[in-house]
Amino acid sequence: MSLALPISPDHLLATPLPQLLAETCAEVIDAGIPDSGFFGAVVQHKNGDVLLAMPSDRSELEHDTMARYLLAQVFGVDLPKLAVPFVTTEL
Template identity: 75%
Template sequence: MTVALPLSPDHLLDAPLDDLLAETGAEIVDSQIPDRDFFGAVVRSKNGHLLLAMPTGRSELEHDTVARYLLAQVFDVDLPKLPAPFVTTEL
């Protein structure tokens, strides 16, 4: 299934995460970054595939929230900024 763009905030926040990942062509992979202040990153491969690099050992709520927020950043979905200590940087 492909995602209908633009991706709405309601769909981004309400769809089951597995469905959202399938729709957007994204995959969650374990990150090897040990920094406690690292919450996740998006890597777009040369073929356009999205990888969400997420640290292991975090709560399900944090994992779900950060994955959705990273997808919102990639697909330019208008969501409120996350509170500190969450900061996003685009490289």
């Protein structure tokens, strides 16, 4: 599920999140899912826009970390897998 937008791991991890979202045409919305085991989902539109659906009641650190990890999944950035209990599934 990756686009041809080249993003290095260093850029993905060091760029301020608002700038990274703008560069990747990504928008964060409230997922509206209260399950404590749900950390987010990503949808890639045919036009290249990316939608990150994430719980709004999480810490800033968790929000930032998961947004970057989801963007890495979409753009094929090679990052280590997250530790248990985090699992990603591609549909």
